[in-house]
Amino acid sequence: MNQNPFSRHIFPWRLFFVAILIALLLACDAKPRRFRIDILSNNPDFEEIVKGFKHEMSALGYVEGRDVSYNLRDHNASFEAIQVAEREILASNDVDLVLALFTEAALVAKEATRDSGIPVVFAYAGIEGSHLVHSIPEPGGRITGVRFPGPEQISKRLEILNQIAPQRKRVFIAYSRNYPNTVPALSMLRVLASQLGVSLVEAPVDGLKELEHDLLKRDQSLDAGMDAVLLMPDSINHSFEGWKMIREFAARHELPIAGSFLFTVEQGALFGNANDLVKVGELAALLAHKILQGIPAGTIPVVTPEQDLFINFKRAQELGLEVPEGLLRQARKILR
Numbered sequence: 001m002n003q004n005p006f007s008r009h010i011f012p013w014r015l016f017f018v019a020i021l022i023a024l025l026l027a028c029d030a031k032p033r034r035f036r037i038d039i040l041s042n043n044p045d046f047e048e049i050v051k052g053f054k055h056e057m058s059a060l061g062y063v064e065g066r067d068v069s070y071n072l073r074d075h076n077a078s079f080e081a082i083q084v085a086e087r088e089i090l091a092s093n094d095v096d097l098v099l100a101l102f103t104e105a106a107l108v109a110k111e112a113t114r115d116s117g118i119p120v121v122f123a124y125a126g127i128e129g130s131h132l133v134h135s136i137p138e139p140g141g142r143i144t145g146v147r148f149p150g151p152e153q154i155s156k157r158l159e160i161l162n163q164i165a166p167q168r169k170r171v172f173i174a175y176s177r178n179y180p181n182t183v184p185a186l187s188m189l190r191v192l193a194s195q196l197g198v199s200l201v202e203a204p205v206d207g208l209k210e211l212e213h214d215l216l217k218r219d220q221s222l223d224a225g226m227d228a229v230l231l232m233p234d235s236i237n238h239s240f241e242g243w244k245m246i247r248e249f250a251a252r253h254e255l256p257i258a259g260s261f262l263f264t265v266e267q268g269a270l271f272g273n274a275n276d277l278v279k280v281g282e283l284a285a286l287l288a289h290k291i292l293q294g295i296p297a298g299t300i301p302v303v304t305p306e307q308d309l310f311i312n313f314k315r316a317q318e319l320g321l322e323v324p325e326g327l328l329r330q331a332r333k334i335l336r
Contacts, residue, residue, distance in 0.1 A: 035068045035292055036094050040109055041101040043235065049101055049123050052281025053288075060289045071095075097288055099123060103148065103180040106132055110143050117142070119297040123284040124148045124277065126233070127302065128184035136302045144291075144300040146283045149275070150181045150233045151188040153307060157230055157273050158189060160309070161258040162196050164270065165321050168227035168256065174203040174211050174246065179234040201226045208241050215249045224249075230258040231269070243267075256319055265310040265335060270319070271327075275305040308332040 039050060050072070054064065062068040098120045100109035106122035107130060113120055122145030125132060133139035136147070161171065171193070175182050193200050205211045218224045229250050236242040238260070247268045250257050259269025261277075283303050291297050311331045316323050328334060 034066065035062070035096045037068060037070050037097045037099055037288070038095050039070055039072045039099045039101065040105045041073070042105050043102045046101045048277035049281040049284070052278035053099060053123070053285045054281075055278075056282040056285035057288065060285065062289075062292075097121060097291060099284060099288065100125065100145075103130060103132075106143075106145065107180065110141070113142065119143070119291050121145050121284050121287050121291065121297070122147075124275070124280050124305075126150045126181040126184065128181075130180050133302055136304070138299065139302050140298045142297045144287055144297045144302055146280050146287070146303045146305055148181065148233070149304050149307070150185045153273060153275075154185040154230075154233060155188045155192050156307065157258045157260075158192055158196065158198065160271060160273060160327065161228060161230060161256070162198065163327060164316065164323055165228060165256050165319075169197065170199050170201050170225065170227045171258075172201040172203065172226035172229045172255075173232050174205060174214065174237065174242075175232040176234040176236045177204045177206055179236075181233045185233055205236065208236065208239065208245070211236060211242060212245055215245055219249070219252070224253045224255070226253075226255065228256045228258065231260050231264065233260070254319065256315070256321065259310075262308075262310050262333065265312045265333075268312070268315060270312055270315050270321070271323075271331075272310045273307055274310075276308055280305050311335070 039046075054070070057068060058064065064070065095118055098109045098113060098118055100106040100120055100122045101124065103125040106120070106125035109120045109122070110132060120143040122132065122143065124147075125145060126148045127133050127136070128151055133143060134141075139145075158171065161168070173189070175186070190200065203211070203214045205214065218226075229246060231237045231246070237246065243264065247257065247264075249255075251268060256270040257264070257268065259265050259272035260274040261272055262274070265272040283305060287300055287303065290300055309327070309331045310333045311323055311328065312335045313323060313328075314336055
């Protein structure tokens with residue numbers, strides 16, 4: 001019987017093509033990987049950051065529900081609660097990245113994920129004095145993020161107040177004794193105040209009750225002991241109750257407030273200098289994308305967001321204050 005001399009060559013090629021076909025079918029059937037991101041916060045102001053983060057992640061191609069899922073762990077009631085949340089993260093085996101919002105959550109996330117291999121991106125966390133990172137260009141470990149530029153921001157706040165109200169030399173600052181951002185901000189503020197000839201009227205407190213008591217005592221005095229109020233970068237000044245106490249006290253005594261975010265200006269502050277939290281979230285998403293693409297978090301430089309200036313021109317007129325034209329030109333928004 002004659003055998004086709006080419007048959008022994010054809011058969012291996014047939015096997016090769018069958019193998020390729022099977023591989024292609026398996027590839028088509030395979031589901032794309034879905035990343036899981038845990039979002040940790042103990043601050044009620046997280047919504048804008050999350051909004052910016054998700055928007056930018058979507059723009060980068062991470063469709064929620066298909067390419068990425070988010071697990072929001074909002075434990076703003078206490079510091080201890082976010083520590084519990086992070087222990088829950090360690091018990092999971094399917095977390096690809098932790099997004100930690102603000103300073104306290106970032107510190108807990110770093111500690112809790114130290115030995116797990118889970119990378120952390122922080123958003124709006126203070127790095128000065130917190131030992132959160134080794135340095136801005138080389139954060140080290142498995143962490144990077146968008147910093148809260150507290151010390152320079154708070155110094156700029158005093159400078160702007162001095163430009164608009166140079167005669168207001170007694171500036172009241174209430175602050176939380178134990179908040180991570182307090183010490184570095186105070187250090188720079190005290191130096192600058194001395195240079196400007198401004199006296200800081202300090203009211204360190206451990207909670208809202210102490211702040212209420214301090215303001216009540218000043219209400220009962222003939223002299224409130226201050227000429228202006230400056231918001232400090234902590235959760236007492238920016239909590240709903242704390243901010244309400246401060247702005248109502250300032251209104252009763254016709255005091256200008258050097259504020260922070262736009263909402264403080266819309267609610268009576270003379271001006272505010274802060275960062276756009278939506279943009280902070282977008283910047284954090286760019287960092288997360290790099291990490292999910294395989295770049296080690298600790299090698300990605302920490303990002304500093306730009307500051308925005310908001311001016312309440314109407315409030316300045318009510319207080320008989322003149323806003324320099326140069327500041328008006330710098331303002332992102334002017335309320336008239």
